[in-house]
Amino acid sequence: QQQVKQSPQSLIVQKGGISIINCAYENTAFDYFPWYQQFPGKGPALLIAIRPDVSEKKEGRFTISFNKSAKQFSLHIMDSQPGDSATYFCAARRGGGADGLTFGKGTHLIIQP
């Protein structure tokens, strides 16, 4: 049972463009939603995270948009750069945290120069 659905599976964006990755969740008990970036051979690195009491959070070129009623959240990467080419994972965690993070299947992002 996949509790966090991520799309698209792969994405190609031109340098300077906006990369958009979407996630949808089912469990309304989730109350923490992070995004991770992973390069080949490395562990995931936290990019940005949001809690459901806010609809948007921005850190540098990275923005999370959160729609609680639709149970959806998305990552926007502004002014995408070749160094942003990586696999991105959305995740969610239930309040109390005993279940650990539930991850989406990932989006392989390629930024073309």
Add this chain to the structure above:
Amino acid sequence: DAGVTQSPTHLIKTRGQHVTLRCSPISGHKSVSWYQQVLGQGPQFIFQYYEKEERGRGNFPDRFSARQFPNYSSELNVNALLLGDSALYLCASSLNHGPETQYFGPGTRLLVL
């Protein structure tokens, strides 16, 4: 400051063998979680430990076990290895138990032949 460290980096085992993976959390962090990441998928939660006690367990068989030591480092043990156990095993540390930010180590790449 050192991040999360894991050892070994790579490991090759044969079916039926036993393996022990090790993790040292970020200094001051008291919680360690273990995840399994199969190639092309998002990480899947195995265990969380906090203050040397198991606080959460994912949907993995009893062949998987873990423990946390007084210095907050942790071991993941897998018995009777199967080919399907081949994966990247990730350790994540967080300051406390609950929906805290989790910081991942580089992982141990396990290949079961």
